[in-house]
Amino acid sequence: MRIRHLHYFLVVAEELSFSRAAARVHIEPSPLSRAIKELESELGVRLLQRTKRHIHLTWAGEVFREEARRMLSFMEGAQNRVQAAEKGYRGRLRIGLTDSLAQPRFTKLLARCREEEPFTQVKIVEMTVNEMVKALAHDQIDAGFTVHTGLSTGLIKEVVWTDRPVIAIPKNHPLLSFEKIPLREVVRHTLILCHPELCSGGYEVTHRTFREFTVPLPEIAEYVSGHEPMMMLVAAGYGIGFGLESQVTLYNHPDVIIRPVTDDVPSAATFITMLDQPPSEELSRFITRAQRVGEVVTA
Known part of the structure; x- marks a missing residue:
């Protein structure tokens, strides 16, 4: 079983198109299709269901996709280890x-x-x-x-380690009248929140914090993948941000003020x-x- 064929199969499985997959691996669609057929012949199963307009993975193809990823990861790990040993x-x-x-x-x-x-x-x-x-x-x-x-x-x-939650606030915002921000005041304003998939840890920390204080989550203005885009949107006036102190301070912005939450809000681990x-x-x-x-x- 050739490593190149495993890579070809994963690209086809992702694109579900021989023409798009061929463009990604820089070969023509015909030899790419032959390579997949050779792989199917060697395995003795059909990995792809082909029609004139579409292709999709068979159940065997779904299973093999995970195994192919694992095999390529193993080979990459072996290569990295011997290269590290050389160093x-x-x-x-x-x-x-x-x-x-x-x-x-x-x-x-x-x-x-x-x-x-x-x-x-x-x-x-x-x-x-x-x-x-x-x-x-x-x-x-x-x-x-x-x-x-x-x-x-x-x-x-x-x-x-643990980290204190903080609120990122745009300049001239009414929350700046508080030295430490109570959660009951946060709910009055739209929130920039971590994306539930791309940054699910931050999303879960925010939801858990508000849930434990029986405070409703504020209206969500935008979802972001991390603290850096959150600070950008806060500076632009889209809303306020809820984040961790060590993260927010990495992305200081001249138009954003950082204030701690009140002491009754627990730190995040x-x-x-x-x-x-x-x-x-x-x-x-x-x-x-x-x-x-x-x-x-x-x-």
Whole structure:
């Protein structure tokens, strides 16, 4: 089974068109179609149902799509490992980063990893929470960071640090009369909210916070993929933003004022999520290092 054919099949499965798929892989549609037929012949199953106008995956094709992804991921991982070994690395960690959590604590963690364990390679992959769950199940990452409190079967999580919620407010806004913003005042204004799929952790934190205080969620002006576009829309006057302090302060904007919520609103935890099994020695040290970084920052 040729790796190239697996790649061809995944592109066809995504495009559901030989002409569009051929353009993406830079070959003609006819040899692409032959390659898929060779793959079907080798497997002894039909992967695609073809008609004059349309193609779609058979059930066997649906199953094989997941297996092809897993095989290509395995091969990519093998290639990365031998290349890392050539550079002198003795171990590796594959870490998923969800909810746009590129923040100062994570920078300090990576810097400490390079300082204390230079022969362990740490690869960072940005993804959504749903992608993180699948990547853990398919052994594509070793652990993932998220603020989402939900937990899928077979996964465990540990708190590594906490963060205070804040409100991003445009200049000359009536909420600026408050030094700390009560949630009951937030509901009077339209809200820029994290997207329920692209940034589901932030979305879940916001919904949970308002639900725990039995305060209705404000009218939603726009959904965004992270804190940076949220700040842009707040500055433009679309609404106010609800986010985490460490994230919002990364994207300071001259037309946006940041105010804390009142002290009765709890902090939000950032979790490291992994399979419910004993972690490797490298991962165990990584988790301990992350929790120490959180202690230093919050002390």
